[in-house]
Amino acid sequence: MCGIFCLLSLSLTQFESDKTVYEHLKRRGPNLSQNLTVRSTKPCYQCVFSAHVLHLRGLLTPQPVEDSRGNALVWNGEIFGGVPVMPEENDTAVVSQRLSSCSSSTEILSFLSTVRGPWGFIYYQKAGDYLWFGRDFLGRRSLLWKFDAEVKALTLTSVAAHCAGPAASAWQEVPAAGVYRIDLKAVSEAGCVTFEVYPWAYGENCPFYSCTQAILESVPSGCTAVLNRSGLALTSPVCPLNTSIPESLNQEEIHPNAHPCDQDLEHLPAGKERGEAVNRLIDVLSEAVRRRVQALPSQDNSAPSNDNARIAILFSGGIDSMILAALADHHIPAHQPIDLLNVAFKLQVPKKQKVSAKKPVKHKDKPTECKTDGTESLTSSPFDVPDRITGRAGLKELQQLNPERWWNFVEINVTKEELQKTRQERISHLVHPLDTVLDDSIGCAVWFAARGAGFITGDGDQKPFTSSAKVILTGIGADEQLAGYSRHRVRFKTSGHQGLIQELAMELARIPSRNLGRDDRVIGDHGKEARFPYLDEDVVSYLNSLPVWEKADLSLPRGVGEKLLLRLAARQLGLGQSAVLPKRAMQFGSRIAKMEDHRERASDKCTRLLTE
Structure with a gap:
């Protein structure tokens, strides 16, 4: 790079x-x-x-x-x-x-x-x-x-x-x-x-x-x-999007508010076509990961250690990053560590208020822990944001998949003061010329995550740690191609498969201007290179070739229907509860969206990106 x-x-x-x-x-x-x-x-x-x-x-x-x-x-x-x-x-x-x-x-x-x-x-x-x-x-x-x-x-x-x-x-x-x-x-x-x-x-x-x-x-x-x-x-290096419309498929919502579990995927009817599609997706995605984790500079003759991983992954514990980690594990020698970069922004605790003894007030922004099943409970750390909780759960799944691998789960904690200082000095220049609240939130979260400076826990002790990996894998592209966003479900509900296909076509067409240039600038600022396996040409071509109903079934509940093909691939790779985690955007999972003005919309111009 x-x-x-x-x-x-x-x-x-x-x-x-x-x-x-x-x-x-x-x-x-x-x-x-x-x-x-x-x-x-x-x-x-x-x-x-x-x-x-x-x-x-x-x-x-x-x-x-x-x-x-x-x-x-x-x-x-x-x-x-x-x-x-x-x-x-x-x-x-x-x-x-x-x-x-x-x-x-x-x-x-x-x-x-x-x-x-x-x-x-x-x-x-x-x-x-x-x-x-x-x-x-x-x-x-x-x-x-x-x-x-x-x-x-x-x-x-x-x-x-x-x-x-x-x-x-x-x-x-x-x-x-x-x-x-x-x-x-x-x-x-x-x-x-x-x-x-x-x-x-x-x-x-x-x-x-x-x-x-x-x-x-x-x-x-x-x-x-x-x-x-x-x-x-x-x-074009990729084939056109398959715009086929099914003759008759049930488009009604089935238990849209149900909490999914990993057994839900096991009970889905897996016809021959879908089974072949899952296997083919694993093959092309695995090859895309292999190309990106093995095309690396030669290392010196020093013995490998837990401190010199060559590959890092932007890691939330969600399905996109879990699959990248599981596939990277297939192609990186077991003695080499892999860094899992997990970013959290400090939860803001509201000031104490006078409360009536009869009716206690529940603070909206009180620190909570989001469990993998979607429920919440009190936590002791202001950095126990949703992505931190699912990240730890994902780490346990990966350790069970390969106990011999040393997985460096890097807890990257960011305070409001550090965020504001770094945004003005560095991040505002890197995000530019993009300027929305969403660009600010994602740009800041990715910058701190890619820096890789945080803590790892070993033998019960927490110690400072900075990732040495020069290549960072990111899961961007999965939601855009496999109907992972809530807007896809809304479009499907109002316009059926035709509307969903149009939405997916728009997603892929605008991903260069909406995401990729910004993320390349932000990650590259650390002298590191972003690599996007879900946007490998062969992966995009394969997903484009499939009819939309093989990639997603939005008549199924959240956590199952969206990115269905990827969830089935996750189960085949041996992943558990992470295979049915509903989509959670990075700005919400890391809690950066809660740090400042809660009344903003994602598309608003962000005044915080303006330099002095």
Whole structure:
């Protein structure tokens, strides 16, 4: 992974770089930093590249990579398939070599279409004076853009910096709707920047991926975007969503308020088709996890210990993270520990009030423990939030699955004072340009979780612990594809399977702009890399190929019907009560949503993200 940056100027004037942006980029890539400037007088332009490398694979390869033909590449990505990369090779070097051999736009698009894995890139093609850039189909790596009309300069960067005033709204996320090419000769003559868009398509006979509106809404002020005149496109790495509608299936709610237990899954009718679907899901998801936990840097010759895990998991004890942990256990040697990162925000205890002796007042925000069956009881610790309770229960299940593994359950406790200080100093810049209450809550929770600084308990004693893992697995993508959110149940109830399919199509289309760029920026700030097994191309393609009723049955109660296919897979993997835990959003499970203004809505703009 890397922090990548490019400043394109239509003059040869020297610009002073933003020190805050540089520091954010450097934290993403602590192993090596390097700059490169490309200048041309006829046509007149200059490109200032900066790259900051987190070394995870093969030989440490300095970036920007400049080849013998004068081409320059900054690459923020991982190749997990589609393009051969030997264990000793670095994927940045492989990408540079392959792009250097391309002599046409068609060849560049063909190569990028074959890459499987997350990527964001900027590539200067000297022959023809072109600047290419873009993000992968699912937008798993961040890339932002901004245009300064006064000095005629375009900036592309992995991460920006929030500032006060009109400039605060200048940054936008580059839409993950295709790749973009700038004809530097043409823009030099015109004095303004135009992007040629090469969108994603689902094959030769299918229309372009619906991206025009998303691009137009995000194009920096002073720039224009046009579809390329040749009609060229990238081939989508995933198959289209199955939109089949069942001829007759019961769509009525059955005991919607019942508390599920793991026996509920055992009693479900498991036909041949569903059994095959469960097995196939386990296979493709297991392979996705394997690619992400084994493509790691070689370790030194020191003996393994409980303090040097190579893999960490954002861990709530819910089904998504439990399955990732169970599958990672299959592919990581038993003597190597796995870090389970569990974040909790301190529960706020209300001030004492005068209470009538006849009618005691029950405080709404009194610290409670949410048991795995959904009931509540008093707790002794202000950090015993719902995700902490289910996390501990999940740890016990994993210990039973593999008693030989050392599972580092890292209890990450955050106070209101630390949250407010860190938000202003760091997190507000990383979340930007997103700005809602939800972005604040998730961004802060993920930042503290990914930092991995907390406590572990061993032999009854608690000791400080900081995760050393440079790769963090996250369960994002499961809810979006398998109808895990409460809004999916509402849509199904009002519009049936047709409405649910439309909702799932929207979920996958907006996940780059809603989640992935933000999470990449936040996790990358610790010099760590986010990896998303549920968004592996093969996993997405397989789930897209299934009819919706095989993935979820929302006529069944919460904790069973949503993500049904995944719950059945969990039972087959040997998991217990965690297989039927209802969905609980991170902002509620970690209790960050309870820390400040309770009257806010998730979609409101968050004033706390504004810097001084």
